Amino acid sequence: xxxxxxxxxxxxxxxxxxxxxxxxxxxxxxxxxxxxxxxxxxxxxxxxxxxxxxxxxxxxxxxxxxxxxxxxxxxxxxxxxxxxxxxxxxxxxxxxxxxxxxxxxxxxxxxxxxxxxxxxxxxxxxxxxxxxxxxxxxxxxxxxxxxxxxxxxxxxxxxxxxxxxxxxxxxxxxxxxxxxxxxxxxxxxxxxxxxxxxxxxxxxxxxxxxxxxxxxxxxxxxxxxxxxxxxxxxxxxxxxxxxxxxxxxxxxxxxxxxxxxxxxxxxxxxxxxxxxxxxxxxxxxxxxxxxxxxxxxxxxxxxxx
Amino acid sequence: xxxxxxxxxxxxxxxxxxxxxxxxxxxxxxxxxxxxxxxxxxxxxxxxxxxxxxxxxxxxxxxxxxxxxxxxxxxxxxxxxxxxxxxxxxxxxxxxxxxxxxxxxxxxxxxxxxxxxxxxxxxxxxxxxxxxxxxxxxxxxxxxxxxxxxxxxxxxxxxxxxxxxxxxxxxxxxxxxxxx
Numbered sequence: 001x002x003x004x005x006x007x008x009x010x011x012x013x014x015x016x017x018x019x020x021x022x023x024x025x026x027x028x029x030x031x032x033x034x035x036x037x038x039x040x041x042x043x044x045x046x047x048x049x050x051x052x053x054x055x056x057x058x059x060x061x062x063x064x065x066x067x068x069x070x071x072x073x074x075x076x077x078x079x080x081x082x083x084x085x086x087x088x089x090x091x092x093x094x095x096x097x098x099x100x101x102x103x104x105x106x107x108x109x110x111x112x113x114x115x116x117x118x119x120x121x122x123x124x125x126x127x128x129x130x131x132x133x134x135x136x137x138x139x140x141x142x143x144x145x146x147x148x149x150x151x152x153x154x155x156x157x158x159x160x161x162x163x164x165x166x167x168x169x170x171x172x173x174x175x176x177x178x179x180x181x182x183x184x185x186x187x188x189x190x191x192x193x194x195x196x197x198x199x200x201x202x203x204x205x206x207x208x209x210x211x212x213x214x215x216x217x218x219x220x221x222x223x224x225x226x227x228x229x230x231x232x233x234x235x236x237x238x239x240x241x242x243x244x245x246x247x248x249x250x251x252x253x254x255x256x257x258x259x260x261x262x263x264x265x266x267x268x269x270x271x272x273x274x275x276x277x278x279x280x281x282x283x284x285x286x287x288x289x290x291x292x293x294x295x296x297x298x299x300x301x302x303x304x305x
Numbered sequence: 306x307x308x309x310x311x312x313x314x315x316x317x318x319x320x321x322x323x324x325x326x327x328x329x330x331x332x333x334x335x336x337x338x339x340x341x342x343x344x345x346x347x348x349x350x351x352x353x354x355x356x357x358x359x360x361x362x363x364x365x366x367x368x369x370x371x372x373x374x375x376x377x378x379x380x381x382x383x384x385x386x387x388x389x390x391x392x393x394x395x396x397x398x399x400x401x402x403x404x405x406x407x408x409x410x411x412x413x414x415x416x417x418x419x420x421x422x423x424x425x426x427x428x429x430x431x432x433x434x435x436x437x438x439x440x441x442x443x444x445x446x447x448x449x450x451x452x453x454x455x456x457x458x459x460x461x462x463x464x465x466x467x468x469x470x471x472x473x474x475x476x477x478x479x480x481x482x483x484x485x
Contacts, residue, residue, distance in 0.1 A: 002390045022390075029375065029391035038427040041378035071378075301378075305388040 004302050008120045008127040011136035012177035020181055024146055026298035027291070034070060034293055044073035047304050049105045050098050053130070054080040057109055059265050059289065060130050060140070064107050067296035073304075076103070091115065095123050105303065108132075113170075126303050134168050140264055141174025143295040145182055147288045148219050151260055156183035161213040163189045163245060164223030164272050167196050167234070171223060171264045176202050189213035190245060193234040210245050214255055221262040222247055222272045238271065248274040252282065260284055313440070313459055313467070314480040322456040323352075326437060327359045329454050330406065337369045339432065340404045345421050346375040346392040349409035351471045352439055356408065370403070372396035379420035394424075401429035410469040412438040415450035440467050440480060 004019050012020075033041055049068045053061055061077070068075045078098065089097075095106060107128045108116050113135035120127045131137040149155050160179055166172045166188045176186050180203070187205035188195060195206060207213040214220055225241065235241045247261070261273070261283040269275050278285060314322060334340045337360065344353025350373045357371040377391040407421055418436060425431070439456035445463060459482070461467065466483040470476075 002388045026391055029377075029393065032394050033378065036427050037429060040427070042423070043378045043380075043383055046384070305384055 003305070007303075008116070008129075009138050009299055009303065010116050010120060010127065010129050012138050012141045012174045012181070013136065015138075017181045020142065020145070020178060023142060023295065023298045023302060024149065026301060027142075027146055027294040030070075030297040030301070031291065031294040033297070034290075040070050040072060042072045043301055044068070044071040044304055047071075047104045048074040048076065048102060049107060049300070050076045050078060050103045051130075052078045052080075052095065052098070052106060052108045054108070054110045054115075055131070057130070059292070060109065060137075063289070063292040064128075064130060064139075064296050067293050067300060068107075070293070071297055071300060073105075073300070076101075091119065092122050095119060095125075099123060099125050105300065128299065128303065131170055134170055134173075136174045136177075137170040137264075138174050138178075139292070139296050139299060140171050141178040142299070143288060143292045144171075144175050144221060144262060144264065145178045145184075146295055147262065147284050147291050148179075148184070148260065149182075150287070150291065151284060152218065155179065158184040158219060159187070159217045160184055160219045160221060161187045161189055161207075161217035162221045162223060163210060163213060163247070165194045165225050165234075166190050166199065166223070167194045168226040169223050171221075173202075175221060176204055180204075187213055187216060191235050191241070210247070211251065211254075214247075214251065214259065217259060219260040219262060220247070221264070223264065224266065224268055225271055227268075242271055246270075246272060246274065247277050249276045249280070252277055252280075258282060262288060264288070308484050310468075310481040310483045312479060313482050314457060314478075316472075316478040319478040319480065322439070323355055323359065326439075326454050326456055327356055327363060330356070330360060330437070331364060333435075334404065334406075337364065337366050339402070340406060341370040341372070341398060341400060341431075342406045342408060343372050343374050343396065343400075343421075343425065345407065345409045345417060346373055346377075346394070348411075348469060351473060352410050352437075352469075353408040355471075356437070370398035372398065374421060374424055376417060376420040376424045379424045381416060381420065396428055399429060400425065400431050402432045405431040405434045406437055407434055408437045410438065411440045411442065411467050412436070412450070412452055412455075413442045413445055413467075415446045415448040418450050419448050439469055442467060 105126045107130050109130040110132050113133035115132050116127045116129040162172050179186050189207045263285045342353050342357050344350035361367045373395045375392045375394045377389050435453040437454040438452045441455045441458045442461045443458050464485045468481045470479050472478050
């Protein structure tokens with residue numbers, strides 16, 4: 001009961017409702033820790049963690065690094081762009097070389113879906129997935145659900161709409177798994193081209209009219225249009241996308257009810273969400289970032305023990 | 306083979322003991338203007354709350370700061386023994402320059418108190434720290450830790466277990482000694 005059912009955190013798909021509750025209950029305590037005058041506890045002082053990022057990241061990497069440091073772990077950072085990966089070294093070789101320097105936990109982001117799963121089968125370290133392609137981003141899913149729970153008290157029966165680029169989004173997948181395991185209802189909303197065909201297999205509602213989705217939901221999670229992954233044209237123009245799926249104050253006011261606005265970052269201001277909405281009292285965007293550190297501390301603490 | 310638990314304190318002597326501990330505290334802390342009470346999670350918080358309430362009745366001072374402190378993240382057996390889950394820490398006052406009374410139900414090896422001292426320092430630098438325990442299991446210390454206020458001293462062997470039960474959660478105030 002006081003331990004996770006898994007050795008690695010590869011995705012929300014692989015963990016149970018009990019695991020999620022356990023992570024949340026410890027994240028509550030870590031949130032108190034990071035608001036102390038001294039925001040650091042000595043729990044992981046004999047542990048070394050490598051943050052291996054094969055893809056760019058600001059928030060997630062900083063958040064993991066802060067979480068690790070606040071648990072007193074030793075931290076090494078590794079960015080693929082400045083490494084021997086560009087000289088042709090394989091993933092397993094790279095990681096095994098890092099592990100030879102006595103590393104206990106590897107936090108990895110990789111552009112290929114399944115890379116952390118593959119790694120977990122071939123190296124002797126615990127793996128935490130910090131985002132793998134369009135597959136999963138488990139800590140983001142956890143912190144989003146944790147932020148909703150903090151705001152509304154419980155996740156059971158809460159209606160969450162995920163709006164935007166679902167096709168390329170690992171955040172959407174992890175959110176769907178996490179919210180459904182905790183008893184929330186999920187709807188995805190976006191242009192037909194950005195909703196994957198297999199989404200119905202996940203048992204979520206699909207809506208193409210954002211206004212209707214917002215009417216239905218208690219929480220709207222506005223995803224970023226992943227401009228770097230638009231290998232083909234998914235919508236006629238960014239302007240047209242903004243007109244149909246951009247959230248602004250006017251739409252929010254016309255709902256006649258209060259909904260919580262979330263965004264996993266980084267925000268394309270004026271595209272999926274306007275500045276006045278992102279900075280309004282409905283938005284919990286910065287709370288999400290704060291909770292991210294607490295959630296990652298809880299995950300690392302529970303995996304390490 | 307297990308035998309019946311032995312009663313160390315019944316509900317009447319339990320009340321008397323706590324009463325005496327409060328009187329001793331009042332002797333040393335007078336009006337409690339610079340003092341604060343901190344109970345250690347999970348079982349020390351009941352004693353801290355009981356003492357806090359009783360001192361408020363005796364002195365008329367209802368504003369003595371009282372908090373709960375969890376020591377899980379400061380344990381010295383992380384990754385060595387069974388895993389412990391953290392309980393809430395609630396310290397909503399400044400402990401800088403306060404006379405802190407650290408409260409726990411049973412003092413055994415002293416390791417919890419060591420962790421508690423470390424955990425407390427994350428909140429500031431107290432003027433002084435005192436330790437109050439309901440039960441002191443003598444001759445079983447792993448660390449040089451000595452309580453300032455003791456409810457009752459008992460001689461036990463390490464395989465035995467002392468359990469403090471509370472009216473609020475267990476139905477009756479009493480202290481039991483279990484043999485393994």
